[in-house]
Amino acid sequence: MPIAEHGLIGDLRTAALVGTDGRIDWFCAPRFDSPSVFASLLDTERGGFWDIAPMCDGATRNQFYFPDTNILITRILTADGIVEVQDFMPVVRERDPKHRQRLVRRVVNVRGRMRLAVRIAPRLNYGRDTHRMERMPDGVRFVGESLTLWLRSSVPLAFDGMDARAEFELFAGETALFDLETAGEADGSVTEPDPCAVDAVAAEALFESTVAFWRRWLSQSTYTGRWRETVHRSALTLKLLTHEPTGAIIAAPTMGLPEQVGGTRNWDYRYVWIRDAAFSLYALLRLGFTQEAQGFMDWLTDRLRSAEPDGAEGPLRVVYSIDGHAHLPEEELGHLDGYRGSRPVRTGNNASGQRQLDIYGELIDSIYLFNKYGVGISHDSWMDLCDILEWLMDHWDITDESIWETRAGQQHHTYSRLMCWVAVERMIRMARQRGLPGNLVHWTAVRDDIYRQIMARGWNPRERAFVQRLAAEDGHEPENILDASLLLMPMVKFVSPIDPRFLSTIDAIGERLVADSLVFRYDPQQSPDGLTGTEGTFSICSFWWVEALARAGEVEQARLALEKMFTYANHVGLYAEQIGLTGEHLGNFPQAFTHLALISSAINLDRAMGR
Numbered sequence: 001m002p003i004a005e006h007g008l009i010g011d012l013r014t015a016a017l018v019g020t021d022g023r024i025d026w027f028c029a030p031r032f033d034s035p036s037v038f039a040s041l042l043d044t045e046r047g048g049f050w051d052i053a054p055m056c057d058g059a060t061r062n063q064f065y066f067p068d069t070n071i072l073i074t075r076i077l078t079a080d081g082i083v084e085v086q087d088f089m090p091v092v093r094e095r096d097p098k099h100r101q102r103l104v105r106r107v108v109n110v111r112g113r114m115r116l117a118v119r120i121a122p123r124l125n126y127g128r129d130t131h132r133m134e135r136m137p138d139g140v141r142f143v144g145e146s147l148t149l150w151l152r153s154s155v156p157l158a159f160d161g162m163d164a165r166a167e168f169e170l171f172a173g174e175t176a177l178f179d180l181e182t183a184g185e186a187d188g189s190v191t192e193p194d195p196c197a198v199d200a201v202a203a204e205a206l207f208e209s210t211v212a213f214w215r216r217w218l219s220q221s222t223y224t225g226r227w228r229e230t231v232h233r234s235a236l237t238l239k240l241l242t243h244e245p246t247g248a249i250i251a252a253p254t255m256g257l258p259e260q261v262g263g264t265r266n267w268d269y270r271y272v273w274i275r276d277a278a279f280s281l282y283a284l285l286r287l288g289f290t291q292e293a294q295g296f297m298d299w300l301t302d303r304l305r306s307a308e309p310d311g312a313e314g315p316l317r318v319v320y321s322i323d324g325h326a327h328l329p330e331e332e333l334g335h336l337d338g339y340r341g342s343r344p345v346r347t348g349n350n351a352s353g354q355r356q357l358d359i360y361g362e363l364i365d366s367i368y369l370f371n372k373y374g375v376g377i378s379h380d381s382w383m384d385l386c387d388i389l390e391w392l393m394d395h396w397d398i399t400d401e402s403i404w405e406t407r408a409g410q411q412h413h414t415y416s417r418l419m420c421w422v423a424v425e426r427m428i429r430m431a432r433q434r435g436l437p438g439n440l441v442h443w444t445a446v447r448d449d450i451y452r453q454i455m456a457r458g459w460n461p462r463e464r465a466f467v468q469r470l471a472a473e474d475g476h477e478p479e480n481i482l483d484a485s486l487l488l489m490p491m492v493k494f495v496s497p498i499d500p501r502f503l504s505t506i507d508a509i510g511e512r513l514v515a516d517s518l519v520f521r522y523d524p525q526q527s528p529d530g531l532t533g534t535e536g537t538f539s540i541c542s543f544w545w546v547e548a549l550a551r552a553g554e555v556e557q558a559r560l561a562l563e564k565m566f567t568y569a570n571h572v573g574l575y576a577e578q579i580g581l582t583g584e585h586l587g588n589f590p591q592a593f594t595h596l597a598l599i600s601s602a603i604n605l606d607r608a609m610g611r
Contacts, residue, residue, distance in 0.1 A: 001025065001041070003257055003339070004570040004585040007063055007072040008237065011089035011101060012244035015253040017041065017589075018087050020063045020571070022074050024050040029147065029182040030101055032243065032250050033270040033322055035125040037149065042256050042345055043336040048123030050180075052085050052107060054078055055115045055167065065572055069214035070236055071207070072572070081112025083170060090206045091213045094291075095244060101182040106203050109170035116170065118178065120151055121163040126333050126347070133159055139179075140164045148183035154199070177203050222288035223599075225606035230566060233573035234595035235287055238280055241592050247295030248322045249277040252577065252588035256333075258342035259535040259578055259587045266338060268347050269577075269588040271328060272299075272320045274359040275403065276593050278366035283596035285373050286603055293374050297381075299324070300363070304384035313355040314395065315388050316363070318405070320352070328352040354401040355410065360392050361419025361426075365492065368426040371434070382436050389427050393446050396420040397453075403485050404521055408530030412470040414458035414478075415485040421450040422492045451494075459501060465508035466501065468527060481527045482509055484519050484541035487548040491600075497551035506548055517564035518579055519545045536578035536586040539568070543597035550601070550608040558605055565598075 001019040006026075009016050014034065016027035025040040025047070039047035053059075053076075060077040071088040086106040091099070107116065124131055124144040131144040139152035140159070151157070154177040155168040168176055177200070217239065223231050241250050255268035277296060284292045302324055307315035317326035332344040364385065371377045377385075396417070399410035424447040431438040457470040460478050468483035486505060490497035513520045518537035542565050549558035568579050575594040577587030 002584065003576055003589050004574075006570070006574075006589065007065065007074075007087075007572045008240055008253065008574060008590055009070055009072050009087050009089050009103075010240040010253070011091050011099070012240070012242055013099075013101060014089075015240055016087075016089070016103060017254070018063075018072055018074065020061050020074060022052045022061065022076065022085050024087070024103075026254060027103065028253075028270070029149075031322060032241075032253055035147075036127075037122050037124060037147070039123065039126060039336070041254075042339055043127065046123060046127040046336060048121050048127060049119075050105075050121070051117075051119045052105065052178075053117055054083070055117050056080070063571055065233070065236075066211065068218050068232070068236075069211050070240055071210060071214070076114070078112075078114060081114040081170075081172070082110045083114050083116065084108045084110055086207065088207065088210050090210050092206075092209045093213065102206075103180040104203065104206060105178040105180075106207065107170065107176040107178075109172050109174050111172055113169065113171045115167065116176075117165065117167050118155075118176075119160075119163055119165040120157075120178075120180070122149060123162075126336065128333075128335065131162060133162065133164065135159075150181045150183060152179045152181075153177070175200055175203075179203075220288055220291075223286075223603065225602060226609070227562075227566075227602045227606075230569075230573060231287070231599055231602050234598045235284070235289070237574060237590050237595045238284060238592055238599075239289075239292065241280075241590075242292055242295070243322050244295070246322055246324075247292075247297070247299035248272045248320075248324075249280045249292075249296055249592065250322065251276045251593065252591050254588045255347060256336075256342070256345040257339055257576070257586070257588045260342075261340050261584075261586070262342055263532070263534070264342075264344065265531055265535060266342050266344065266346060267351075267588070268328075268330075268349050269591075271349060271352075272322060274303075274316060274318060274320075275356075275362045276596075278359075278362040280592050280596045281366040282369055283599040285369050287599065290374050293370050297367070297370055297374070297377075300367075301378075301381050301384075304381060304388065307384065307388055313353065314357070314360075315391050316359060318351050318354050318356045318359060319349055326352055351401075351405045354405060355398075356402055356405065357392075357396065357398070357400045357416040358403050358413075358419035360388065361422035361492070364389075364423040364426045368430055371430055376434070377430070382430075385427065386438060389423065389443070392420060392423055393442070396424075396446070396450060404529065406527075406529035406531075408528050414454060414466060414468060414470055415483060415488075417450055417454050417458065417470065418486070418489060418492065418494055421447060421454065421494060424450065425493075454494075463508060464501070464504040466505045468522060479526075481522065482512055483522045483527075484509060484513055484538065484544060485521065487541070487544040490551050491544075491547060497548070498553060503552060506552060509545070513541075514545060515581060517545070517561040518542050518568075518581070536580040536584075539565075539575050539577065539579055539591065539594040540597040542579070543594070543601040546601040547597075547604050550605045553608075555605070555608050558601075559609070562601060562605055 040049040252269035259265035402413035468481040471478035519541035574590040576585035576589040577591040
């Protein structure tokens with residue numbers, strides 16, 4: 001299936017992709033970053049899947065979310081009947097100590113009759129492990145080397161090699177139930193399955209309690225603007241990418257989905273990027289979801305406490321595992337074909353070893369917002385931040401890989417300098433607002449040095465634009481390489497949105513990086529990134545474009561660009577990392593970065609339009 005032809009379900013611990021064809025072709029358990037159970041999205045033959053399909057030709061399918069929830073419904077329509085497959089992972093209450101990881105598929109006939117076939121074909125550990133099957137009174141058990149799955153079914157299941165399958169017929173009003181429960185835990189322990197049998201009453205109770213959970217959570221939103229349904233879908237998606245037990249916010253629930261079909265830019269995004277999580281925190285705070293912000297702050301506090309000020313990459317890593325490990329070596333899974341032949345398939349991410357100075361600005365800005373809108377930063381966390389800032393005081397003027405994680409060597413990136421300025425400036429603000437201790441004289445002097453350097457060496461006077469890399473030294477002209485990340489300059493309060501320098505930068509980006517409403521992050525021909533192949537437009541940059549236009553007073557142009565971007569969402573309102581020029585979704589899916597930028601652009605355009 002195309003990347004866009006999927007919806008997402010989850011239980012705040014892991015997630016699954018369900019295609020419009022009724023197939024679950026991506027599911028890792030028990031955590032987002034665990035090895036896969038179903039991965040036919042990356043290899044049709046070896047990946048594994050769970051299919052529910054009509055036994056006839058000519059079926060029409062469509063998909064939607066049950067209103068204000070993350071329960072996904074796939075409708076199968078034939079001349080003889082209509083069936084709905086209701087897919088969800090039950091979540092009953094916040095931080096439930098008795099939570100059981102279950103993937104429930106309820107098949108309901110709403111009209112006529114239909115004969116269907118189901119096949120459950122797990123392929124554990126990215127298809128590398130074998131498993132044995134054991135028959136149970138109400139289903140089957142798949143027993144692997146490190147994971148056990150219990151599948152309970154209301155229809156009889158037959159063994160077929162390593163798979164379980166069944167054929168069944170439903171008449172109007174009848175229901176078939178399937179419940180896959182994860183037994184292996186992240187710590188290697190094994191739990192026993194829920195002793196309750198699968199029946200209509202139990203399934204309805206799970207459905208209703210999960211509906212209530214999502215609606216109760218969404219009711220906390222303070223957003224009442226023009227694009228409420230779209231913004232709330234993005235908020236629900238961000239919530240699905242939150243690992244509730246730790247407070248971590250992952251970048252995406254998938255790995256290996258390509259930035260170019262058939263290409264090699266295929267990365268594992270099932271981890272916590274400091275940058276992505278910090279932006280997500282901003283978006284959730286703007287909508288009033290302070291509990292998620294507190295959860296991430298708790299996770300972040302542990303990272304601050306374990307910072308390494310003497311490390312070559314800096315005191316903090318760019319990316320961490322869900323539970324805070326920074327060592328994420330890449331491994332190529334050569335036995336998998338990759339999405340539509342896009343090889344290699346990688347697990348792990350070597351970006352964890354890069355130095356990206358911009359993360360300190362994004363991180364401290366999110367803490368500043370939490371300090372402003374949340375319960376406030378603790379004394380210990382403030383002292384940890386001061387230690388990190390001291391490192392930044394000494395290292396802001398060095399090279400790095402910056403926001404786009406290029407693999408062509410370190411450079412002096414303008415965006416990294418911008419976010420170093422943000423880090424220092426927000427620390428000054430917090431110290432003054434709360435009366436917190438800090439060397440304000442020194443901090444202010446460094447802040448001003450960074451500002452002057454950006455204005456002197458990050459500005460190309462001939463092209464009249466801020467550019468990707470700084471000039472070699474004062475008095476020289478920097479290379480004329482545009483970068484969409486610099487659209488954030490007014491959003492972080494570095495320049496006025498109507499400063500002539502920024503307005504001319506917008507014009508230059510619009511001319512060279514924007515295709516209709518879609519925005520490329522930079523031109524790889526001008527700025528080689530050390531990788532082969534091409535990529536699509538970056539969806540987060542497209543929403544930054546909307547917000548930059550709105551802040552610059554181009555409200556009608558911003559509104560048109562936003563409405564166009566909405567047309568690139570998939571059928572249930574989800575976005576991948578990138579959009580190709582023909583509208584196809586590329587890269588990992590759905591992407592937190594994209595959805596948080598949508599929220600921010602909608603809120604700020606609402607404001608500009610005069611709510």
